[in-house]
Amino acid sequence: MSRLVNDDTVSAHLHDATPLDQKARITHKGMAHFAGTGPPRKLCQSCAHMRAVIPQGKAKALKAGVNLTPYRGQCLKFKELTGRKGPVFPVRTPACRHYVEHKIVVTDDEEEAPPHSNSARRSPPRKR
Numbered sequence: 001m002s003r004l005v006n007d008d009t010v011s012a013h014l015h016d017a018t019p020l021d022q023k024a025r026i027t028h029k030g031m032a033h034f035a036g037t038g039p040p041r042k043l044c045q046s047c048a049h050m051r052a053v054i055p056q057g058k059a060k061a062l063k064a065g066v067n068l069t070p071y072r073g074q075c076l077k078f079k080e081l082t083g084r085k086g087p088v089f090p091v092r093t094p095a096c097r098h099y100v101e102h103k104i105v106v107t108d109d110e111e112e113a114p115p116h117s118n119s120a121r122r123s124p125p126r127k128r
Contacts, residue, residue: 022036026093028090029086030074031075031078032049032077032081032096032098033098035095038094038095038096038099039095043091043092043094044089044091044094047099047101049100050073050075050076050091051073051074053070053072054070071091072091073088075089
């Protein structure tokens with residue numbers, strides 16, 4: 001049986017990819033634009049458009065206070081541009097051109113939260 005493709009010819013052209021081809025290779029379905037077109041050394045995990053997805057079965061651990069670092073997420077900018085949810089992809093993907101720094105605002109003067117009227121009354125534990 002003869003080969004249809006000469007391996008030497010194919011391998012000779014594999015390294016001749018343009019920068020856009022290289023960015024297309026690391027781009028995942030569901031991203032708003034090509035990966036690596038955003039600010040240097042920024043990842044999707046620190047973008048304001050990224051919505052982290054916690055795997056099923058881990059929600060109980062998250063509610064119990066276990067710190068879970070999400071490793072997959074969805075791009076909300078993709079949904080804004082296309083009108084549909086995109087598939088989840090790794091959050092450690094290089095950022096695209098729609099990258100917006102996720103800002104966390106911390107204030108020095110912390111005001112006390114108003115007391116809840118229900119905090120003094122507690123309902124008895126439910127029987128199982």
